[in-house]
Amino acid sequence: MDEEAVAMGEMKVTGSHGATLSAAVDLPAGPVRGVALFAHCFTCGKNVRAARTITRRLAEKGIAAVRFDFTGLGSSEGDFASTDFSSNVADLVAMADAMRGGIGAPTLLIGHSLGGAAVLVAAARIPEVKAVATIAAPSDADHVMHTFGADLARIEEDGEAEVTLGGRHFTIRSSFLDDLRGHKVTDAARMLKAALLVMHAPRDGQVGIDNATRLFVAAKHPKSFVSLGDADHLLSAPDDAAYAADVIAAWAGRFALGAAATPDTAEVAPQDGVRASDAGGAFRTAIAAGGITLMADEPVSVGGEASGPTPYDYLASALAACTLMTMRMYAARKGWVVDATVDVHHDKVHAADCAECVGLEPGPGGKVDRFRRIITFGPGTPAQHRPRLMEIADRCPVHLTLHRGAAIVTTQAAAGG
Secondary structure (H helix, E strand, O other): OOHHHHHOOEEEEEOOOOOEEEEEEEOOOOOOOEEEEEEOOOOOOOOOHHHHHHHHHHHHOOEEEEEEOOOOOOOOOOOHHHOOHHHHHHHHHHHHHHHHOOOOOOOEEEEEOHHHHHHHHHHHHOOOOOEEEEEOOOOOHHHHHHHHOOHHHHHHHHOEEEEEEOOEEEEEEHHHHHHHHOOOHHHHHHHOOOEEEEEEOOOOOOOOHHHHHHHHHHOOOOEEEEEOOOOOOOOOOHHHHHHHHHHHHHHHHHHOOOOOOOOOOOOOOOOOOEEEEEOOOOOOEEEEEOOEEEEEOOOHHHOOOOOOOOHHHHHHHHHHHHHHHHHHHHHHHHOOOOOEEEEEEEEEEEHHHOHHHOOOOOOHHHEEEEEEEEEEEOOOOOHHHHHHHHHHHOOOHHHHHHHHOOOOOOOOOOOOO
């Protein structure tokens, strides 16, 4: 395995049909508690919102997570028409084999929809697996056939047909249907030698909740069931996918993960500073500060993945937080109440158009940085206290630092330091 590529958040693996599979690797900023492999939903891809959200959230909790495109989908090579459920399972096993020689074989398998059925079947062929989590998974692989609708008869009669799924066109062959019918996922659940977490939304319109019931009943203990509330089948709402990731991480901590990192063992920055490190992708950066890890990124419009605030967002956040803290500290000494919010917006404007920017040295294009701070008081702060609190806001240390300017001294750490 190319360790440098893994460090950059990528993997290339030869799949079951000999095609190159493309994978994304989300690595924790600190110690790795465990390794997870994620299988996406039918015809979706590794970059579908649910997959991205879940694996990145797991990485934030110390779990290295790999998501990949099955043969013929997304960035993976190969002919989708020649694949079937069995080849998907084999792709999962091939990915686990490749991980074994690098970041480590997965101890946790996670599958969404048909990917959930696939991880249940694949688990028996990956000896390191200690826990399996399914999300909106069918209890039998052939459940996916209902998505073909009226095209199903044409596939059976003609041997293959082009179907439209999610606005995209796919060629489905009758051999694909035969393979689906040959797999009994409930049997795989019954023989599973790992802990099982079944997650499903009661109102899932594509894979009914009865599928979750059959999988749960078939499996032996330890097993758990968690309702996903009003989530849709694809977990399109970011909050739903984040909730699923949080539950999986907490549950897997009992069965498939090492101990959580402690301040004594975690790689954190010095007490009086922060540390930035590569978190994969073009711009994703992990920030260790005060014993916790934050994520920074850039918007999709400039090549980022929007997985966290931008550096300027963090700078604006520092000003907003410092402002509110300073007002609260002053108010506490006076016995006042600060009922307020602070909004800060950063932009670059032409110096000639900014009356408040007199004295600032313009940068490229004659522009200067401007922070617009808006303080909104609620009814808990009496009107007579507000003018003084507005004055105190200007004494915020971050405000003063930005106003005065600061020296930045850059050095290179000594070897091994």
